[in-house]
Amino acid sequence: MADQLGGKTVLVEFDQGIAWVTLNRPEKRNAMNPALNTEMTEVLEALEIDDRCGVLVLTGAGDAFSAGMDLKEFFRESDRLSPEAWGQIARQAQIWQMQRLKWFPKPTIAMVNGWCFGGGFNPVVSCDIALAAEDATFGLSEVNWGIIPAGNVLRSIALKMRDTDGLYYALTGDTFTGKEAAAMGLVKFAVPKDQLRARTREVAVKLLTKNRAAIRAIKHAYRKQGEMSWEASEDYLMAKLDQLRLTDPDKGRAQGLAQFLDEKTYRPGLGGYEKKE
Numbered sequence: 001m002a003d004q005l006g007g008k009t010v011l012v013e014f015d016q017g018i019a020w021v022t023l024n025r026p027e028k029r030n031a032m033n034p035a036l037n038t039e040m041t042e043v044l045e046a047l048e049i050d051d052r053c054g055v056l057v058l059t060g061a062g063d064a065f066s067a068g069m070d071l072k073e074f075f076r077e078s079d080r081l082s083p084e085a086w087g088q089i090a091r092q093a094q095i096w097q098m099q100r101l102k103w104f105p106k107p108t109i110a111m112v113n114g115w116c117f118g119g120g121f122n123p124v125v126s127c128d129i130a131l132a133a134e135d136a137t138f139g140l141s142e143v144n145w146g147i148i149p150a151g152n153v154l155r156s157i158a159l160k161m162r163d164t165d166g167l168y169y170a171l172t173g174d175t176f177t178g179k180e181a182a183a184m185g186l187v188k189f190a191v192p193k194d195q196l197r198a199r200t201r202e203v204a205v206k207l208l209t210k211n212r213a214a215i216r217a218i219k220h221a222y223r224k225q226g227e228m229s230w231e232a233s234e235d236y237l238m239a240k241l242d243q244l245r246l247t248d249p250d251k252g253r254a255q256g257l258a259q260f261l262d263e264k265t266y267r268p269g270l271g272g273y274e275k276k277e
Helices: 034-048 070-079 083-100 118-126 151-158 161-174 178-184 193-208 212-225 230-247 254-260
Strands: 012-015 020-025 054-061 064-066 108-112 115-117 131-132 138-139 173-179 190-191
Touching: 020 108, 020 193, 054 151, 054 193, 054 254, 064 108, 064 118, 115 118, 115 178, 115 190, 118 190, 131 178, 138 178, 151 161, 161 193, 173 178, 178 190, 178 254, 190 193, 212 230
Parallel strands: 020 054, 054 108, 064 115, 108 131, 115 138, 131 190
Antiparallel strands: 012 020, 054 064, 138 173
């Protein structure tokens, strides 16, 4: 595995199991263009099998998380493209945001450090956990220039926000803060900006202590079961539980039960078991 990943429109920094992935077009408020989308796909594919990455944190360079899709490159310049060529460009954005990131096998955290507009909502929702600066600015401004929040943005906000909130902001184009995003459930925590990286790192370190196989199974099962009936979900989740017993290299279930029932060295409701070789 090469030491350097990304390096152009995406930066990657490793820090004791955490991969800090930064969208790097600060002069455009990290608006996503075809070059960034292609590089993000490459970065995610590489990090999936890179042992230096136990948790992935996604953020933006400068004063923005992402201003959404690059209007010039995605809309004005795409007007002259054939439907097939336009579809290919649009699909590349969906590949990394709604496929590679959403189904990434390791825990993911969105650290919203500033402006987050339109298409920027998709990677936030695709991450497992999202934190924001209290003064970060969110907005669905598409209505202000006569289009709808497409590219699954409406679907993303409908998954996280109440209809009363999602429809209001999509219909009015009004902005809202990180603190308001936390109150609405779009992000989990909102903290002062000067504390954001430390708080994000704290969450990431906690995730690093958990059983990796269980983390992966929980992530995928949580998303999949939402598409199922209650009966199908029950069967699926029990099958995932049995699968985990066979595929967990750490044998976490056996260690946890032994330490709780036999050794009486920990309580599952208050913390994790001690990992032993």
